[in-house]
Amino acid sequence: MKHGAAHTAPLRLRAEFKEKIWGATRLAPWFPNPTAKIGEVWFTHPEGRALPLLVKFLFTTEKLSVQVHPDDEFAARHESSLGKTEMWHVLRAEPGASIALGLREPVSAERLREASLSGEIESLLHWRPVSPGESFFIPPGTIHAIGAGLALCEVQQVSDVTYRLYDYGRPRELHLDKAIAVSHAVPHPGPEPHHVEPSGAELLAACRYFRVEKFRFTHPAPLDPTPAILTILEGSGNLAGQPYSPGESFLVEPPASPLEIHPAAPTTLLRATVPLPA
Numbered sequence: 439m440k441h442g443a444a445h446t447a448p449l450r451l452r453a454e455f456k457e458k459i460w461g462a463t464r465l466a467p468w469f470p471n472p473t474a475k476i477g478e479v480w481f482t483h484p485e486g487r488a489l490p491l492l493v494k495f496l497f498t499t500e501k502l503s504v505q506v507h508p509d510d511e512f513a514a515r516h517e518s519s520l521g522k523t524e525m526w527h528v529l530r531a532e533p534g535a536s537i538a539l540g541l542r543e544p545v546s547a548e549r550l551r552e553a554s555l556s557g558e559i560e561s562l563l564h565w566r567p568v569s570p571g572e573s574f575f576i577p578p579g580t581i582h583a584i585g586a587g588l589a590l591c592e593v594q595q596v597s598d599v600t601y602r603l604y605d606y607g608r609p610r611e612l613h614l615d616k617a618i619a620v621s622h623a624v625p626h627p628g629p630e631p632h633h634v635e636p637s638g639a640e641l642l643a644a645c646r647y648f649r650v651e652k653f654r655f656t657h658p659a660p661l662d663p664t665p666a667i668l669t670i671l672e673g674s675g676n677l678a679g680q681p682y683s684p685g686e687s688f689l690v691e692p693p694a695s696p697l698e699i700h701p702a703a704p705t706t707l708l709r710a711t712v713p714l715p716a
Contacts, residue, residue: 447695448668448678448688451481451489459608460586462497467672468529468589468685475499481667481687490712491648492596493667493687495529495589502584504538504559504604507597508620509578516616517599521578524594525630525643525650527708528572529671532587538563539574539582540626550623554603554614564625573630573642573650579622591669593643593650593710637662639709649713655705663694666711673705 458477465471469479479495507522542564553559563583576582581603601617602610633641639651669687677688678697699705
């Protein structure tokens with residue numbers, strides 16, 4: 439809208455498709471199926487402006503590298519970047535699909551280095567079978583890997599700093615010194631418990647960087663106009679006068695118009711917000 443307008447309508451974000459060696463050609467029902475192997479779809483501002491969070495979809499047909507992310511302090515010192523705290527919400531999982539979060543038991547830095555060089559680290563990881571609807575919180579320092587046969591929605595800090603510990607022999611750089619320096623080589627607590635809020639939303643994850651809720655709509659309803667990124671997982675209809683379908687994401691900015699959603703088909707969306715300072 440023009441400068442000085444009383445309200446701002448939600449802005450449809452741009453989907454950027456990123457080809458990956460571990461990606462997939464089955465992106466439906468969120469996106470058209472491509473010929474190239476797409477691993478990630480990032481939602482970005484159509485005018486190139488910074489967003490408060492990065493929301494993306496991941497599609498896998500092979501295992502991703504065993505990796506870890508730094509916290510803000512380490513990333514600022516070594517990468518001139520923010521750290522990376524993230525969460526995953528499982529959208530689709532083929533039979534036997536799994537993710538690795540943390541290790542089965544604590545190990546020393548020396549043992550972690552040896553296992554990374556030999557490939558034994560894969561057997562030290564805690565691999566967990568996953569199902570659609572589960573959510574996982576991955577704080578910095580968590581050693582992790584995503585398995586094959588998955589579609590995930592990820593919400594994270596706006597950072598792409600990743601340190602690889604092991605990559606199954608692929609000809610890509612490892613970052614052992616930095617990865618070991620930031621790794622918490624311990625077990626991970628597992629899936630996040632989902633809490634139903636008074637609004638009826640499910641709280642999937644909450645931390646100092648983001649709060650992610652899942653809403654389901656079958657009838658017209660108001661939406662909180664708090665600044666947020668709204669991502670459509672399923673359904674179709676009209677959001678504040680704009681049509682929507684699966685795989686679309688909208689930025690709600692202040693001063694936002696009063697929001698209403700009018701589903702034409704049962705709709706599920708994620709709302710990702712940045713918590714206000716205490």
